[in-house]
Amino acid sequence: MKKGEVIDLVNRDLGDEHAATLRYLIHGYLEGEDTPIGASLLSRAREEMWHMHWLGMIVGQLGAEPNLVPAAYPYDPTNRVTIFKSYVEYEEKLIPHYNGEADRVDDPHIKRVLQREAWESAIHARKFQRILDKLSPEEAKGRPGGEAKLPKEFLDKLQKEIASKYTEMLQHIRYSWVFQKEGILGWQLMDQAMEKMKQLAHFAEDVAGDGIPPNFKQGQVDTSVTIGLALKKALEDVQNAREGHLGFHKDGEVKKHPGLVINLDLTVQQEEYQAAEIKDWTKNK
């Protein structure tokens, strides 16, 4: 298979894995990470992130631009039975899809990754089937989420935080894929991407805890092709995010949520740390 075809194929799969990550994350947060169904979904979401990561690394290795647009994840939202049936169906369809692709590519690493995506999708289908089999009558007829109790304005602010941290996180993950040949810097960027995922989770959990699906709305992701420009943008973003969080901290509604206050304090300190680190890396670039 020609290089361009491999890139297109892997990039399409990247969009699918991204879609699965978001679907299981959102659903998992809505169920609550302290519930067996929620914990299981978040665990699947983490595995989908790995799937995304392997594909993104391949695109980066091939010197191409990774596709950061999630594909559609079709599912029937009527109740938990229809939702989990959709998930089983989605994962089962991926098995022949990935195996077929693996047969067509020549590179042994890419082949193995695609085969692994196939057999892990098979495991996912089985795990979702098990949830389906164990649903209580109550769970079966219900669906995740509910009526919001938080003031709309406050919810909108939290959704904005989710969107901007999600964008920052995608940008960093892209940097780590595209600049993987920069050695240790690629790892460091990946490390910061992971931290951003955790910060994103703080806000997403609060929104979902109120019964509302977190809105993973992607902003403009920087596509710098030189590491110097990328680091400059990363630094600006994290500094702006920190300023925004310091302002958010003063919001009257925030004060009513002690858990969020702690997470904001943590996030602000982590952002200071990240900015200092990036400044250091920039010195040598």
Ligand SMILES: [Fe+2]
């Ligand atoms: Fe996957």
Ligand SMILES: [Fe+2]
């Ligand atoms: Fe999966």
